[in-house]
Amino acid sequence: MTIPGDQQYLADQRADLLRFMAGGAAHAGFGWLREDGTVDGDRPVELWITCRMTHVAALGLMAGEAPADGGPSRSDLRRLVSHGVASLAGPLHDDEHGGWFAAVGPDGPRVRVKQAYGHAFVVLAASSAFLARDPQAVDVLEEALEVSATRFWDDEQGLSVEEWDESWSALDPYRGVNANMHTVEAYLAAGDVTGDPVWHDRAGRIAAHVVAWARANDWRIPEHFDAHWQPLLDHHRDQPDHPFRPYGATVGHGLEWARLLLAVDASRPGQVAGLRDAAVALYDRAVADGWAADGADGFVYTTDWAGSPVVRQRMHWVLAEAVNTATSLHRVTGSARYLRDATDWWRYADTYLVDHELGSWHHELDPENRPAATVWPGKPDVYHAYQAALLPTVPLVPSFAAALAARR
Structure with a gap:
């Protein structure tokens, strides 16, 4: 009998999550998965999902573990990685202007803007696919890094801008921490793969900004900014449950940033002072504000700037980041x-989030810990859950693929 969180349990989780994600391959990448693991054909293929699934397939391939019943073999995983990379080189790529569309359908691009969030995941996916020895990945990675450096990276500020129009002629004035968080993740992976210290250095510059903003705000991270990087603390007050830009403090991002600060510190020891202490402070604040804040177990999605719950839904990715960060802090x-x-x-995840019947994790629960779909319908991807099941088994190095390569 396995115990939630032990080695066999984590291996079973990884195998089942790979089984679930294998059904996501679609015409132009990876589609949005429903509760039962089938692709929702009414939704376009989104860049960020395609990249996340490609990244997970690459991790699964590199891990070399036995498949679950009905799960993908090593050759299946290699095909899934190649499918994802080919989609990034093909239908999701803007051959005219460069970069990648945010979403495509069978008839072509559906969302033509160029988003830092999605482009960060292109870097991550290509980095992982490269280490998994996909032959096309190096070309995608080289272009993704060039686009990130020339279009999104603001060297004067030491931060990433958010969103361009299709032709790279108009820059949205909004600036966001979420895209910068995943840019840190991407740059850590790129630094590990290429050996070029510039990417780890840039990840450190972003991290230093976030630590300063959080420290000045009682360790609740401001998420939204104007073009001059002035905080917009009331942004989306009328849309508090926005899936990417919610109002207030996002509990899960405090946890995720805490883990990333440890990764930045591991990549360039001493480059940015106080990252370990900041990680502890972010973790403590997120747990105090978020866990069982309304009397029931589970992390609330968001709080106001005094720490009171705003959106009480429980998101699976928040719990996944919580166990990752707790494990990392224990090691450090x-x-x-x-x-x-x-x-x-x-134990909480096994009781409420893991879908023992259909597979994967419920992406959202209501305040009573029942499956819900107000913010995240279906089970779009397995990225957060798979990384949570993988992290305790690999060395604590900046990126997951590099950790698997080191283990291999």
């Missing part, structure tokens, strides 16, 4: 409290 500090937290949260 040796403190048993983080191990206790991770153990408790794996």
